[in-house]
Amino acid sequence: MLEIVFFYIASTVALMATVMAMTRANAIHALIYLIVSLLAVAVIFFLIGAPFAAALEIVIYAGAIMVLFVFVIMMLNLGEKGDKQERQWLQPSIWAGPAILSTVLLIELVIVISQTSGPVSVTAVSAKQVGLSLFGPYVLAVEIASMLLLAGLVGSFHLGRRYLERDNLEKQGGQ
Amino acid sequence: MSELMPVLLALTILIGGVAGAAILTWFERRLLGVWQDRYGPNRLGPFGIGQVAADMIKLLFKDDWVPPFADRLVFIFAPTAIVVAMMMGFAVVPFAPGMMIIDVNIGLLFFLGMTSLAVYSVLLGGLASNNKYALLGGLRSAAQMVSYEVFMGLSLIGVVMMTGSFSLVDIVEAQTDVWFCFSQILGLIVFIIAGIAESHRLPFDLPEAEHELTAGFHTEYGGMKFAMFMLGEYLGLMLISCMIVTLFFGGWHGPMFIGDWLPPFFWFSFKVFVVICFFVLLRAAIPRPRYDQLMSLGWKVMLPITLVNILVTGAVLLWMEGIA
DSSP states (O other), X not given: OHHHHHHHHHHHHHHHHHHXXXXXXXXXXXXXXXXXXXXXXXXXXXHTTOHHHHHHIIIIIIIIIHHHHHHHHHXXXXXXXXXXXXXXXXXXXXXXXXXXXXXXXXXXXXXXXXXXXXXXXXXOOOXXXXXXXXTTTTHHHHHHXXXXXXXXXXXXXXXXXXXXXXXXXXXXXXX | OTTTHHHHHHHHHHHHHHHHHHHHHHHHHHHHHHHTTSOOSOSSSGGGTHHHHHHHHXXXXXXXXXXXXXXXXXXXXXXXXXXXXXXXXXXXXOOBTTBSSOOOTTHHHHHHHHHHHHHHHHHHHHXXXXXXXXXXXXXXXXXXXXXXXXXXXXXXXXXXXXXXXXOHHHHHHTTSSSOHHHHTHHHHHHXXXXXXXXXXXXXXXXXXXXXXXXXXXXXXXXXXXXXXXHHXXXXXXHHHHHHHHHHHSOTTOOOTTTOSOSOHHHHHHHHHHHHHHHHXXXXXXXXXXXXXXXXXXXXXXXXXXXXXHHHHHHHHHHHHHHHO
């Protein structure tokens, strides 16, 4: 019973934070709301019996990816100019179309969910089970993901190396 | 009673953490004095311990000022994030058998999650100050902490592999005979270095390097908000020390040749004390590296070490399984 109450509190927080994240003009405020939304989703994961997914949601999404988002915003340092542009982009004429289309999807989703009976299973999935299924039935997906990461790694190496070489050339030219 | 235990313990940690951090500011300065052949604060009260009270009074009575050019809400929110995150991290620390707030099967991941959330404090503080030194400090800390989080997580994989669990109680129990500081020596070294970088203390305090960035991310902070940053830093130091003891030095177990005849909590707190002293010694002895040196140390030395450690640990475990 208590779990259901917690679930509804967490999902309300997640929904509200997401709406706020979409409507804020200031990028940093929007990001803080997005982080709150991710934390709320982590609580939901924990409640429906996936503590490992909950921990990873905090460590990776809230703790690493969002930090990089904040990092990029700090590098750009748009300030007031960025806020103004963001406010321009938030005109109803721009977001009305996608909003109507996603409302159709939402109605569909609600109908589908209301037809399935009974609650979601709440058997706790341990980290070991996650690992076994990752390297058992889903090993192909893991390998494909590692290839994707390798591509990213090679790409960033390439960009960084060219930069270094250019620096060295300039140094030599100076001497 | 057993249901009240976690609540009482949480209150004790809350008060003890703040008091411990306050005393640690004085203790650290005295210890630095010893190692650098000078006195440190020695005027107020016996051994200068009155300095703690004097500092607190000064910080409490300072004007709680928010710069008019700062992003007000984020500016106020930033210092609280680090204190809350670090305090939450203590929830999974096993101080003695049965003496912990909660034993979850993802304890180690919970600790990593909380330390990674503490990054926001420095980041948002630097950004909300709207000051170029603070911004540079925040930028540095973002890159530094995201990188060192990677090695911190990877350095613990060896311990998790040997235990077969993320639960911190299981990890301590697995060290009843031999501590992990012998078999996981590489993991220990990387974890200590990453721990200093995560709690951005000297020698890795580049986010607030005073000779180039005035005071880095907390340039605009004063009074109690500054004290919150300091509290967070010292709580981080204590949390990292607790985790080092739990993960590598047998937690509440006594040393193997002495045995467990002293109370477990004594062993735990004694070991944490020694580790904190070691961190202060590092601060006294090692100069601050340059920023690019710090980053290349991370990616070119620490990352390969942790990966080799994981590889060798896995191979040895499989080999031993094959023998048995």
